[in-house]
Amino acid sequence: MTPLSIAFLPLTDSAVLVAAREKGFAADHDIALALVRAESWATVRDRLVFGQVQAAQMLAPLALAVTLGLSQHPAAIAAPFKLNVNGNALVMSPTFAAALDPDVTARAGDPVATAHDFATAIGLYRRKPVIGVVHRFSSHALMLRYWLGFAGVDPDRDVTLRVLSPSLMVAAMRSGEIDGFIAGEPWGSAAIAAGLAELVTLGSRIWQRGVEKVLAFREDWLAANPDTVDRLILALSRAAAWCDDPAHHAELADLLARDTYLGQPAELILPALAGQMVPRLGDPALHAPDAMIFHREAAGFPWRSQALWIYSQFVRWGWIEAGPDTERRAADVFRSDIYRRALAGTGEPMPGASMKVEGSIGVSLPVGSSKGSLTLGPDRFFDGAVFDPSDIAGYLTATGENSPGL
């Protein structure tokens, strides 16, 4: 068996890694998988960059930031597999949320109206609201900024974004250090269950098929170990299918609840897996079937256009200067070629292209696929904008005309 270590953070979206180890998928592919828990993204990054683990669960934008030299310890990162799609929740304290639609289900269901209400609520609040985000280079921060920007809120001026590790969010709500936060599950549900917060919206309501965590390697290690990489992707793809099956959600929640993984009660973990989130203490659960996707619709496939959307947001917020070379390096982080190589001949449906126009699918759509039948789910951005990866400059100009950031 090939020994292999993967660093992870205690989050529900480490599910595929946990299932690969605990349900024997890694062992089936001759990999002795060790999962190394870390408490911050900085530590996940350090362990990966300095070779103490061979792979890591990583925020997709952080994988780009490390590659582009925006973070400490620049290094070329390769992400051949997405560990999940969606999975974030924006929650705010009841005091702040009092200015939003009192019907939480309607509130979460209409991100356009809620964005405008949120902008008004900022003005009504007794101070500039402090919102916790898990990292500057996180999909959560990018989606929150995108959503606020739509309603004319400048996220760098009108609110304070405070970076806190997900496991610290609930305590920071309790101490009043933050007024709300956007984080991966189960932390939103944990704050709601403690009566400290209520749901404002879900990541999947801002971008219906948002990129979340990726499996990250150092590029040189990935190139030097093709056989191990392919076996790992095979194992993870099977584990992802197992995680997506509703029949396994209860068992998966129990596995994740263990102290070595999340160390949180299974009843807080299960709702996001099952797409049944309680939006406010005492309220009935909200039906959100797309709250978290592991496998269906080729969820693991790293669309290069999604890496480029992240890059476009780095440019939008002034974190990097646009340029053809930077753009190519950003797209190259998502290694759809490796995904294809690893899963060739498995019968897994394989997209025919590696780029798509993001935000253009309104209803589930059967698409061109080189193998098997593939249906892609709706991938709309809540504001109806579409992202054409071949015209990033045009996209940013259009964004700049009606929102801050440019």
Add this chain to the structure above:
Amino acid sequence: MIIDDSGLRATVLEEGLREAGYDDIQIVAPQGAFVARLERMAPDVVLMDLGNPSRDTLEEMLVVSRALAKPIAMFVDRSDDVMIGAAIDAGVSAYVVDGLRKERVKPILDLAIRRFNAFARMQAELDEAKTALADRRTIDKAKTILMSSRNLSEPDAYSLLRTTAMNQGRRIVDVAEALITASSLLGPSS
């Protein structure tokens, strides 16, 4: 500056640094407004436990802070991979102000690594001692149950536990625990 919420480890590290002749040392707990305090102090070197969840908060501050005149990077020299590996193994992360000479930083980092390792060993020994004590209490409780329910002497009760453990290939404390659970399920043992 040291950022740590384990008071003891921070003290161990501080002592070492003072002995080595560094005297401007501040210990800050990674809660609340620790970033603002850090900005006011403008430290040359920041030492932090690698396992501390507040590292992301600190790094964000390094990106946005205008109060710090000079940029801070983690570790002084990327070329020194051996030292970085040792630091990560020991659980030390160090942020160093740009321009501080490598010869000045290396001894500080060396010392931090040694003290972190020593502290980890101490912690492991303490945990072991605690476990041993808890195990002995469990075994004592199981012995008492056997003595009263089966009318055994203390040595006989212990040897029964030991024989059972040997036959089943389990640890004595596991057998004792199972016995206590079973006995509580079966109701009060007279």
